[in-house]
Amino acid sequence: MVEQQDIYEQNYNQMLRPMVRIRAAAVGGSGTVLYSQKDQKGRFSTYILTNQHVVNGLITVEKKWSSLLGRDIKKDIFGIPEIHFFEYEWESRVIGARAIEADIMTYDKDEDLALLKLRAGFEAPAVAKMYPREEEYKLRLTMPVYALGSGLGENPVVTGGFLSSFNREIDNKEYYLQTAPTIFGNSGGAVFLAATREFIGVPARIAVVMRGFGTDAITHLSYCIPITRIYKFLEDQLFRFIYDSNYTEEEEAIRRDRKRRDEELKIAAKEGRGEEPEEEEPKEEEG
Numbered sequence: 001m002v003e004q005q006d007i008y009e010q011n012y013n014q015m016l017r018p019m020v021r022i023r024a025a026a027v028g029g030s031g032t033v034l035y036s037q038k039d040q041k042g043r044f045s046t047y048i049l050t051n052q053h054v055v056n057g058l059i060t061v062e063k064k065w066s067s068l069l070g071r072d073i074k075k076d077i078f079g080i081p082e083i084h085f086f087e088y089e090w091e092s093r094v095i096g097a098r099a100i101e102a103d104i105m106t107y108d109k110d111e112d113l114a115l116l117k118l119r120a121g122f123e124a125p126a127v128a129k130m131y132p133r134e135e136e137y138k139l140r141l142t143m144p145v146y147a148l149g150s151g152l153g154e155n156p157v158v159t160g161g162f163l164s165s166f167n168r169e170i171d172n173k174e175y176y177l178q179t180a181p182t183i184f185g186n187s188g189g190a191v192f193l194a195a196t197r198e199f200i201g202v203p204a205r206i207a208v209v210m211r212g213f214g215t216d217a218i219t220h221l222s223y224c225i226p227i228t229r230i231y232k233f234l235e236d237q238l239f240r241f242i243y244d245s246n247y248t249e250e251e252e253a254i255r256r257d258r259k260r261r262d263e264e265l266k267i268a269a270k271e272g273r274g275e276e277p278e279e280e281e282p283k284e285e286e287g
Contacts, residue, residue, distance in 0.1 A: 011146075012091040014197040016158070017126030019190060021084040021097065021150040022054055022116075029054030030149035030189035031083065031116065032199060035242045036124035043121030045249055047242060048083060049230065050188030051204050052107045052114045055081055059107065066264065073267070078104040081116060085125065086156060094155040106237040111173070112204055112225065113233045128190060128199040130243055131227045139163060139193075139200065147180035147203055147222065149189025157186070160194065161220065168223060176201050176226045181219040191224045200227045 018033040031050040058079030063072040084097040107114035143163045151157045161180030168175045182203045191201040201224030208215040241247040
């Protein structure tokens with residue numbers, strides 16, 4: 001009995017505690033805490049991963065004047081998502097939730113991933129353990145998994161299933177198929193290996209079947225964004241400190257600012273040569 005109780009305690013600390021609910025305008029979804037450490041000023045920096053489509057309603061593209069280029073350029077304008085951290089009694093009963101505002105730090109519509117940072121210097125109760133990079137080949141079909149998220153806006157819902165398929169391609173992107181049921185609101189949550197409680201993916205899509213003029217959700221056929229794409233997203237967006245201690249939050253912020261300035265200077269150089277700058281495509285909501 002004691003050994004079984006230890007298992008439940010580990011499940012609570014390593015899977016339930018890193019999971020949050022997200023309110024973004026009229027949309028609800030889920031998120032997973034990937035990083036929570038003190039910065040150079042001694043305040044906690046806490047980052048949460050979710051789907052881009054969860055926060056899409058808070059993202060608009062507007063033209064803003066650039067003094068560097070002497071012209072209007074398109075820039076992202078972000079609304080403020082609200083993050084709900086759950087409070088538990090006996091490591092099992094939800095007795096409330098603490099709401100904290102966050103900033104959208106970066107996103108990629110094609111990857112359907114977004115990274116949020118809490119505005120308050122708040123230490124998250126727990127951080128998800130990411131499955132080791134470049135060891136994805138060790139994942140096997142039939143491995144038991146848990147899916148966690150605020151399905152239909154509920155308190156954390158835990159479901160169980162198995163890894164059922166790899167290399168499922170949707171819109172030219174790889175997904176894992178797993179059978180732990182998920183539903184609307186699970187988006188942005190987490191899929192964990194049951195044996196090790198390691199974070200291996202983000203629930204993003206569920207299978208649907210057409211019935212008459214509507215659709216029915218097949219909740220036990222759930223597609224998640226694999227850990228390979230998550231690492232690539234963090235690398236491309238220059239947030240490598242989240243998974244690699246060789247990088248720091250401050251240094252990556254400097255690299256991102258430098259990259260933005262370089263891009264603006266490239267645009268200015270093109271205009272100086274009489275070339276038309278490339279127009280950015282507006283980011284549209286997924287269907």
